[in-house]
Amino acid sequence: MPVRLPLLFLSAEDVRRALPMSAAIAAMRLAFRQLADGHVSLPPRQHIESPGNNGRALVMTCHSTAHQLFSLKFITLFGDNRSKGLPLIQSIVMLADGATGEPLVVMDGAVLTSIRTGAASGLATDLLARPDAAEVAVFGAGVQARTQLEAICTVRPIRRGYVYDPDLAAAERMASEMSTLLNRPIECVASPAQALEHADVVCTATTSPVPVFDDAGLKHGTHINAIGSYRPQVSEIPPATVCRSRIVVDHRDSALEEAGDLLGPLRQGLLAGSQFWAELGDVLLGRSPGRENPGDITIFKSVGVAIQDLCAAACALENARHLQLGVRLPNGVGALPPVSRGD
Numbered sequence: 001m002p003v004r005l006p007l008l009f010l011s012a013e014d015v016r017r018a019l020p021m022s023a024a025i026a027a028m029r030l031a032f033r034q035l036a037d038g039h040v041s042l043p044p045r046q047h048i049e050s051p052g053n054n055g056r057a058l059v060m061t062c063h064s065t066a067h068q069l070f071s072l073k074f075i076t077l078f079g080d081n082r083s084k085g086l087p088l089i090q091s092i093v094m095l096a097d098g099a100t101g102e103p104l105v106v107m108d109g110a111v112l113t114s115i116r117t118g119a120a121s122g123l124a125t126d127l128l129a130r131p132d133a134a135e136v137a138v139f140g141a142g143v144q145a146r147t148q149l150e151a152i153c154t155v156r157p158i159r160r161g162y163v164y165d166p167d168l169a170a171a172e173r174m175a176s177e178m179s180t181l182l183n184r185p186i187e188c189v190a191s192p193a194q195a196l197e198h199a200d201v202v203c204t205a206t207t208s209p210v211p212v213f214d215d216a217g218l219k220h221g222t223h224i225n226a227i228g229s230y231r232p233q234v235s236e237i238p239p240a241t242v243c244r245s246r247i248v249v250d251h252r253d254s255a256l257e258e259a260g261d262l263l264g265p266l267r268q269g270l271l272a273g274s275q276f277w278a279e280l281g282d283v284l285l286g287r288s289p290g291r292e293n294p295g296d297i298t299i300f301k302s303v304g305v306a307i308q309d310l311c312a313a314a315c316a317l318e319n320a321r322h323l324q325l326g327v328r329l330p331n332g333v334g335a336l337p338p339v340s341r342g343d
């Protein structure tokens with residue numbers, strides 16, 4: 001009998017140390033390649049409302065043949081948490097062996113989510129932004145905004161960044177923290193138009209239910225990562241921008257369920273059908289064109305897919321084992337004694 005190791009637990013700090021942005025971007029390459037090649041079993045995610053609490057849970061599950069792993073993510077999003085000093089997003093991720101079903105690791109899913117979401121935008125930017133992109137604008141100064149900015153700076157020689165958030169104090173905090181972390185000027189700006197003025201790459205990572213900038217302010221040739229909206233009635237990107245852009249989605253079926261940025265213009269008959277949207281994995285594998293001209297506007301619309309969690313968590317687990325991070329939980333799930341009651 002093989003010896004079973006007790007279940008490993010990785011805290012938020014462990015995940016952060018085990019998943020540097022460059023490794024996370026490499027993990028997203030694997031994730032979107034597997035998705036495009038059909039090596040993934042990906043049930044639609046479940047949305048469970050918490051009535052009266054402005055909150056919901058999402059349950060995201062996946063199996064990867066290439067990794068021989070299952071993943072499960074339980075993630076909650078509570079819109080009023082900020083006023084209670086709590087983050088919008090809290091989450092736990094689990095991996096289990098795809099050959100035996102043995103649970104292998106439980107880890108903080110909030111940090112994992114922010115890193116993998118940034119990393120997917122990093123990959124999309126690498127594939128879709130102009131090679132000479134040098135300035136980036138980020139809308140939102142929350143948790144996701146930070147990893148968006150870090151990821152863009154990982155794949156392009158960014159000289160300067162701009163942060164816009166109606167919560168000016170939050171934007172100032174983020175600009176100061178990220179200037180130090182990324183060792184380049186990150187400025188807080190007072191209006192969406194100022195953020196866009198020089199931006200070659202734009203990330204929208206907000207909780208806004210309505211578009212966060214004016215289409216007229218975008219430069220030709222901009223690449224946009226739109227990651228905030230994941231509900232059909234919510235949209236961060238102006239319809240006029242969506243309609244004149246080359247659209248790349250993380251996963252077409254999920255986008256058709258959840259991507260408000262695209263579904264609004266689609267339902268109004270302003271946008272040609274979803275058959276014209278490319279999937280990121282197909283662009284990665286050269287099956288769909290990405291940017292065709294330097295002046296094109298490209299949009300990567302991400303709602304988040306479970307294979308991202310699986311590949312990011314697998315990478316974090318491997319690195320955590322090398323670095324000897326985490327704690328082993330006594331009496332891991334697999335170590336329970338056999339039931340003897342005949343039930």
Ligand SMILES: NC(=O)c1ccc[n+]([C@@H]2O[C@H](COP(=O)([O-])OP(=O)(O)OC[C@H]3O[C@@H](n4cnc5c(N)ncnc54)[C@H](O)[C@@H]3O)[C@@H](O)[C@H]2O)c1
Nearest residue numbers: 088140141142143144165205206207208227228302303304
């Ligand atoms: N696509 C994905 O895979 C994915 C993954 C995680 C989170 N998300 C989504 O990303 C969004 C942000 O999540 P978070 O964890 O960073 O939340 P957060 O609460 O930490 O930050 C959200 C920020 O958006 C700002 N904001 C609101 N309206 C704005 C506007 N009009 N312009 C600029 N900023 C504005 C808020 O002031 C806040 O600072 C959420 O909607 C979340 O659901 C998407």
